[in-house]
Amino acid sequence: xxxxxxxxxxxxxxxxxxxxxxxxxxxxxxxxxxxxxxxxxxxxxxxxxxxxxxxxxxxxxxxxxxxxxxxxxxxxxxxxxxxxxxxxxxxxxxxxxxxxxxxxxxxxxxxxxxxxxxxxxxxxxxxxxxxxxxxxxxxxxxxxxxxxxxxxxxxxxxxxxxxxxxxxxxxxxxxxxxxxxxxxxxxxxxxxxxxxxxxxxxxxxxxxxxxxxxxxxxxxxxxxxxxxxxxxxxxxxx
Numbered sequence: 001x002x003x004x005x006x007x008x009x010x011x012x013x014x015x016x017x018x019x020x021x022x023x024x025x026x027x028x029x030x031x032x033x034x035x036x037x038x039x040x041x042x043x044x045x046x047x048x049x050x051x052x053x054x055x056x057x058x059x060x061x062x063x064x065x066x067x068x069x070x071x072x073x074x075x076x077x078x079x080x081x082x083x084x085x086x087x088x089x090x091x092x093x094x095x096x097x098x099x100x101x102x103x104x105x106x107x108x109x110x111x112x113x114x115x116x117x118x119x120x121x122x123x124x125x126x127x128x129x130x131x132x133x134x135x136x137x138x139x140x141x142x143x144x145x146x147x148x149x150x151x152x153x154x155x156x157x158x159x160x161x162x163x164x165x166x167x168x169x170x171x172x173x174x175x176x177x178x179x180x181x182x183x184x185x186x187x188x189x190x191x192x193x194x195x196x197x198x199x200x201x202x203x204x205x206x207x208x209x210x211x212x213x214x215x216x217x218x219x220x221x222x223x224x225x226x227x228x229x230x231x232x233x234x235x236x237x238x
Contacts, residue, residue: 004197004207005203005207005211009186009187009190009192010183010192010195011192011195012183012194012196012203013195014198014200017176017196018064021061021065021175021196024068024173024194026068026170027070027170028170028171028172028173029069029072029073029165029167029171029173030068030073030172030175031074031075031161031165031174032065032073032074032175032176032182033153034058034074034077034175034176035047035151035176036080037049037077037080042151043201044198044199044200055080058084061175062088065173068173071118071120071165071166072118073117073166074088075114075116076115076116076117078114084117088119092117092119093118093128094115094116095116095128095130096113096128097115097133097135097157098112098129098131099112099132099137099138099141100141101140114137116161118165120166122164122165123163123165123167126164133156133157135154135157136152142154144156147179147205149179151178152178152181153179153181153182155184158181158182162182162185166191168189171186171193172186172191172193173193174194175195177196177203178197180206180211182195183195183211184213
């Protein structure tokens, strides 16, 4: 299996993760923000499947990542939160990601939080509510550059997950590479990462642009904003 891109830290595969994951051997730490099946334009991926087809797709990739990784952290869609939890297992714990700005209306409520599901044992003392994380649900107050990707995962969130939950001795695996955030953060933290991306356009972006961006996130907990300035992250985390 030939990588689309490979350097000393990052290996990127182009294709459907359901075809690539069975060819990998672990162990890994898995962090992933999967497609939400809400009709986003992912440049090739169908994000509007019939629900049974989408859930079968989720069951397939979840089975594979559980085979490869003793510890996982998944950022599930709120619409399918309970179904993800059932597929992952009752031993998984919730991490709550609240924000103050008003978000979208969901089920008649103003949405002001998201959640992670993980079976990882924290590698440092950490709470199960993570305040002031940069999240796209913050709207105007979200200050990271999302590169016009509809499912962008923030560097701030990714950095926290890798710092507090991931075993630094084993590679990180992200089966939905997107803009390459997980790979970029892992590389800047001196960790190895394998990532898979369905869209060749986003693979090209990761290989030619994202892997060259050393200034975005560093272990000193900074991330670049849309204005290109470094800002401190993890403020108020403890």
